[in-house]
Amino acid sequence: MRALIALIPVLFSAAIAAAPASAQSLIRDTEIEIMLRDYTDPFLEAAGLIPDDVGLYIIADPEINAFVTQGQNIFIHTGLILEAENPLQVQGVLAHETGHISGAHLARTGEAMNQAAIPMFATMGLGILAALAGEGQAGAALMASSQQFGALQFFSYTRTQESSADQAALRFLNETGTSPAGLLQFFERFRYQEAFSAARRYPYFRTHPLSSARVTSLREGVASSPFVEQAAPPEEVERLERLQAKIYGFMAEPGHVFFRYPVTDHSLPARYARAVAYYRDAQMDHAREEIESLIEEEPDNPYFYELYGQMLFESGHAAESIEYHQRSVDLMPSAPLLRVNLAMSMIASEDAEYLEAAGQHLRVALDIEPDNSFAWYQLSIVHERNGDTPRAQLAIAEQAFAVGNNGRAIQFAARAMPHLEVGSVDRFRAGELMAVAQARMADEAPRQSRRDR
Template identity: 40%
Template sequence: MELTGLPNRTVSPAPAGARRHLRRALGLVTAAALALAGVGPVAPPPAAAQQRGGGPSVIRDTEIENLLRDYAAPILRAAGLTQQNVRVIVLNDRSFNAFVMDGRHIFINAGALFDAKTPNEVIGVFAHETGHLAGGHLLKLREQLARAQTASIIALLLGAGAAVAGGGNAGAAAIMAPQAAIQRSLLAYVRTQEDQADHAGVKFLNASHQSARGMIELFKRLSNDALFNSRYVDPYLQTHPMPQERVAALEVIAKQSPYFDVKDPPALQARHDMMRAKLAGFLERPDTVARRYPSSDQSMPARYARAIAAYRHADLRNALAQIDSLIQAQPANAYFYELKGQALLEAGRGTEAIAPLRRAVQLAGSAPLIQVMLAQALINTNNPATAEEAVGLLNTALAREPTIPEAYDQLAMAYGRKGDLGRADLAAAQAALNRGDLKTARQIAARAKARLPVGSPPWVRANDITNDKPQSANARN
C-alpha cells in the first residue's frame, strides 16, 4: 500500500467490449493490487545502491539506516510491534512514496527522505505505514482481494450466460456492470484502510509524545501539488481519500493532541539535514549539488554534500581535502572516516583506505556495512595475514546481516587469499544463492563438498545447498 495517494492513483474503468472484458476481468483484482504497491521506475543506482533480482535498487547506508531506525523505533514501540523486528528499506527512487508489502518491512523512497524538510515529516510517514501494519491491513486486503476475485468469476459466469441467452450488447452490459461494482467496492475498502492508517498514525504519534504536524504539513504540500489534477478525477476510483478531505480530517484529530506543537530536537534535525545532504551528494549531478549547496554555504550538510559529489565525479584530491576538513571539524564522526575510506577504496587505493575504515568501525560500533568495506580494503592488500582479519570481520557482519550485498563474494576472496579453497567455494556458493542463481550455487557447493572434510559444519552447509535447502546459506563459515 502506498502513502502517496496525493495525487491519487486512478484505476481505469472497465473496457467497453464484452470479449475484451472477458479476457481482462480476472486481471482487475491484480491491477488493483499493483496500484496499491506504488513502486515506480528506478534510476540507475549510485555507488551506494544495490540492485537485486531486477527489482528496484535498494540503498544501503549505515548513517541513513541508523537515523531511520531512530525515527521508527518510538512509533513501532507505541504500536506494540517491537518484537516483529520491522526494518526500513530505502529504495533508489526520486518520487515521494512509502508503502508496506509484508509485516516486517516499511519501504520508503529516497525521494521521500530528500523532500521531507523535518524529521517529523518522515516520522509521520512511518506512523501512517505502521498503522497499516498494526491494523493487519495486508492480511485483510488479501482476504478482500480473494473475495473480489471470487465475485469476479461469478460475475463472469453469469454475464457469459446472459450473453448466450440474450446476445449482443445486453450480454456485454451484464458482464461489465457487476465488474464495475466489484471494482468500486474494492477501492472503497482500500480508502477505508488508508483513513484508518491515518488515524492510527496520529494515535501512535500521541503515544510517543510526538507531533502530527509533520504528517499534516506533508499531506498539505502534496495536496497542493495534486489540486489541479484532483478536479478531474472520480473520487470513487481512487485508492486514497481525496487530498483536501484527507488533510481536513487529519487536522481535526491532530490539533486535539497536547503534543501538536512539539518540535524536533535540534540534534535530530541536524542528523536529518546531513542525511538529505548525503542523498544529494550521491544521487544528484554535481552541478545540481553546487546550486543546492553553493560554496558560500559553509554549513556541515553543505560541506558534506560537496565532498561526496567531488569524490563521486573523479575529483579525488579535492574530495579528500574536503573530507579531511570535515574530520577536523568533527573528529568523532564515524561516517566522515567511512566516506574517506570508501573514496580511497573505489580509487584503487585500498591500503590507504584501511586506516580511516578502521577508525570508522571503532566509532560506529556494530556497523556490518562498514565492517564489510574494511574487509574489502584488507583483502585488496593480497596479504594472507590481513585476509585472516577480513574473514573475522565478514563473519561478524554476516552474523548480524546475512544478506549484505557482495559480503559472501568478499568472504570467498578472503578464504582464497588464505588458501582455504573449500570454504572459499562455500562462500561463493552462498553468494550465488543470495543472487538467486540456484544452478551456479549448487555447482559450486558440490565442488566445495569435495574439498571439505566430510561431516564438518561447512560440508553440511554445502550439502544443504546442493540438496535445495537454501536456508543454510545464511549460516556463517
C-alpha cells in the same frame, strides 16, 4: 476463462503498485539506516511489535513514496526523505506505515481484491449477455466499465485501511511523545494530489489515497494531541539536513548539487553534499578538501571517514582507503557495513598480510547480519586466496541462499561438503543449507506451477 481470471490480479496489482519499476534499486547506508531505525523502532514497540522482526529498506528513487510489503517490511524512497521539511514529517509517515503492519492490512489486501473482482465479473457478465442479445454497443460499454466498478470497490477498502493506519499512527506518536503535526503537514502539503488523475499523482498518493474526510479526521486527532506544539529537537533537524545533503549529493547530477549547495555556502550539510558531488564528478582534489574539512570539524564522526574511504577505494586507491575505513570501524565497531567496507579495501589491496584481518571483520559483520550476501561473497574471496576452496564454496552457497537462489546454494554446498571435516560446524552447515534450500524449492514449486498456468 483461465486467462481472464489471471488478468484480474494483474489489473489490480497494477492499480495498487507501490512504485514504477524503473530506476529503482535498494541501497545500504549506515548513517541513513540508523536515523530511520531511531525514528521507527519506538513506533514498532508501541505497536507491540519486535523491531528486529521488521525489515527497513531504502530505495534509491526520487519519487515520494513509502510502503509496506512482503509481511513486516517497510520500504522508503530517498525522494520522501529529500522532500521532508522536518523530521516530524518522516516520523509521521513511518508511524503510518507501522499502522499498516499492526493492522495486518497487507494480509487482508488479497481478500479485498477478491471481493472487488465480484462486481467486475458481474458487470462483465452483463456485458457479454447484452452482446449475445444483439446489443453490441451496450455490451461493449458494460464490459469497458467492469474494471472501474472493481477498482471503485477496491479503493473504497484501501481508503478504510488508510484511515485505520492514520489513527494507529496518532496513537503511536502520542505514546512515544512525538508530535503528530508532521504527519498532517505531510498530507496537507500534498493535498492538491487528490485533484490529479492516478497517473499524475506521486506513487505515495496512488497507494495511500487522500480524501477530505480522512484529512479532516486526522486534523481533529492531531489537534487533540498533547504534543502537537512540540517541535523536533534541533539536533534532529540538523541530522535530517545532513542526510538530505548526502542523499542529494549521490542522487542528483553534480551540476545540480553545486547549484543547490554553492561554494559560498560553508555549512556542514553543504560541504557534505559537495564532497560527494566532487568525488562523483572526478574532482578528487576538491573532494578531498571538502571531506577533510568535515573531519577536522568532527574528528569522531565515523561517517566522514567512511565516505573518505569510499572515495579513495572507488577512485583506485584501495590501499590508501584502508586507514579511513579502519578509523570508521574503530569509532563504530558494531556497524556491519563499515566492517565490510574495511574488509573489501583490505582484499582489494592484494596484500596477503591483510587477509586474516579481512576475514575476521567479515565474520563479525556476518554474525550481526547473516543474510548479507555481499559479505559472504567477500569471505569466499578470502578463503580462496588462502587456498581453502571448500570453505570458499560454502561461502558462495551462503551467498546464494541469502539472495534466494536455492539451486545455486545446493550446488555449491554439495561441492564443499565432501571436503569439509566430518563433525565440523562447516560440514553441518553445508548439510543444513542443502536441506533447507531443497525444502524451499519444494515449497515454491506449487506456486510457480500456478503462476505458469
